[in-house]
Amino acid sequence: MIHHQSTSGGLIALPWYILIMSTDAYATLCEQYEQIANIQHAQSVLSWDQQVTMPEGGTPARTAQLSALSTVAHNALTDDIIADALETLRANSDSLSSDEKATVREIRRKHERAAAVPESLVAEMSETASEALSVWESAKANNDFNAFAPYLQRHVELNREYAEYIDPTRDAYAVLLEEFEPCLPLDHVESVLREIREALIPMIDAIRASDTTLATDAFTRQGTYSSANQEALCRDVLTTLGYPWERGRLDTAPHPFSMGTSFDARVTTRFDETDPLGSLFSTIHEFGHATYTLGLSDDAYATPLGEDRDLSVHESQSRLWENHVGRSRAFWNVLLPQINTHFPKTDALSVNEAYEAANQVYKDNLIRVNADELTYHLHVLIRYEIERALIAGDIDVAEVPAIWDDKYEEYLGIRPETDAEGCLQDIHWSHGNIGYFPTYSLGSAMAAQLYAAAEESIVELDSKVAAGSFDEIRRWLQTNVHQHGARYETDKLITQATGSSFTADAFISYVSEKYGSLYDLDQEFRVGN
Structure with missing residues (x-):
């Protein structure tokens, strides 16, 4: 047996099979998340290129590329492999170190939010953002809000829909804020x-x-x-x-x-x-x-x-x-x-x-x-x-x-x-x-x-x-x-x-x-x- 500290201060014994199950689930979770993180880092490089070096005519292809990567990342984050690993770890959390618990907490938060939102909405949000960037740049240069307004309108609608999927009972803005600051209410x-x-x-x-x-x-x-x-x-x-x-x-x-x-x-x-x-x-x-x-x-x-x-x-x-x-x-x-x-x-x-x-x-x-x-x-x-x-x-x-x-x-x-x-x-x-x-x-x-x-x-x-x-x-x-x-x-x-x-x-x-x-x-x- 391996012993861990209980919440009451005493020692509890964890059966070997729980430790093996938790270790396997944690390793699987981290392997899957590593792939997701690398996809998202590739997205950010493409986004950097779009704003810094991409030729003006590259928008249609870049929109398709970013949308595809968003879909792949979303599918990977919501995959049953991650869901099953998180469920196993929920039942056996006492076997995890503090760092492992933090890792699971963060992946669980992202998984649960992603799983609540359909893939089609994620793809549309990415496509709209990519298309809107060049329109915004032109609208700003030409002082033409009307050209950008339809894209802003669509972003507002998509964000409302996104918040609704995640939690229809809460203030939509509070849900959206959590995309950028998830820890402060x-x-x-x-x-x-x-x-x-x-x-x-x-x-x-x-x-x-x-x-x-x-x-x-x-x-x-x-x-x-x-x-x-x-x-x-x-x-x-x-x-x-x-x-x-x-x-x-x-x-x-x-x-x-x-x-x-x-x-x-x-x-x-x-x-x-x-x-x-x-x-x-x-x-x-x-x-x-x-x-x-x-x-x-x-x-x-x-x-x-x-x-x-x-x-x-x-x-x-x-x-x-x-x-x-x-x-x-x-x-x-x-x-x-x-x-x-x-x-x-x-x-x-x-x-x-x-x-x-x-x-x-x-x-x-x-x-x-x-x-x-x-x-x-x-x-x-x-x-x-x-x-x-x-x-x-x-x-x-x-x-x-x-x-x-x-x-x-x-x-x-x-x-x-x-x-x-x-x-x-x-x-x-x-x-x-x-x-x-x-x-x-x-x-x-x-x-x-x-x-x-x-x-x-x-x-x-x-x-x-x-x-x-x-x-x-x-x-x-x-x-x-x-x-x-x-x-x-x-x-x-x-x-x-x-x-x-x-x-x-x-x-x-x-x-x-x-x-x-x-x-x-x-x-x-x-x-x-």
Whole structure:
């Protein structure tokens, strides 16, 4: 007999045949899942190619390819082999280690969701997303929402149908959110979003009423910045941060993104010759995503323990590197000399001027990916409210441009003049990714909580950043976040890394102190209120 600890603390004996049965079922489950994971990784490479290098005429074939792979992956995930293995393991879970239980938990969740949805719906969702991408790109370029509207309408319908199959008794949006953040219930998500909104709106109002003058035009007054030199700068910054080029690459895309595995994690950016900071922070943001992906266990590749803990945690890594490192005063001691090298006309700028320009709170920015740390979350909130209303049937797709513009005027005091800079600016709805946007704000809150814990653990972290030394912060994140993959659910992962359950408190304290100091606000904005 082999003995295992019982829930009451005593030892229980497991018969040999149960152990053999469980071992066989677990091995079968992992073998099947490895095939599924590899199919999905192949899908992501094809998707990367579609957005980066595929010729414009390749869409019909790529649509068929992605649809076929989606169908194969769906069929494999819902196969009786997996169902039978999971059933055997449900009956014999006491024989599993903690890592094995986590692996089974994650595969079971994916299997049960996939099994609830017909193959035909999965294929149609994939086909619609592939077709919609090129239509969205054209619609954005031509400021033509009407061209994209039928695809958005179909995505809304398909997402409603998808949620209905999974659980017709629940809020459809809550079901869709679980595609991107499966471990935090919607009420927890909404409480964090509410706390962020309630803290930021009065802070942004106070900043806009402030008499403080920052060096907001430190870079824009210098003229234009060539795309070629911006790319060279971004490559240098990636090298400085520790990006392993043997496992990655930098390319351009209409909407920057990162994708990959622990062996190959690629980043993209885009260039605006009037704004060198846009490509710079976009690149650092995607570096954060790639660093998380590369920090996953090579040995656990193609298992849940070698996969990320979904998008909120993924966004915490990108926002941590973009904001807590990239926009910090300490980092500008490293960054400004690199900018000077590629753009000598910036030689006269001081570190403080550059820091202020990088952290200004905009009064007239319409574009989410170019937003500052504070108004960024109002951009996210607008998208969240619109897609929630679309799924609920409270608004029609045809109303989206006007509602979008009204919300921008209400929340940000600005109104888009075109749909290209309004409701067509983001790629997510072309993919059919409804429920994604909240993860940006959730990730920002997690980033603040994680970075505060790292600062307590790493001696003089700020000084190390100022000296261009990033090894310790990368190791801390790899140890406390990356290496675990999906071993822990979101709140447990954050609790183990920081000592506290996930809340918005650290984020509110961080922005209150930072922007209270920058804009010389009253004391109420310098503590986490």
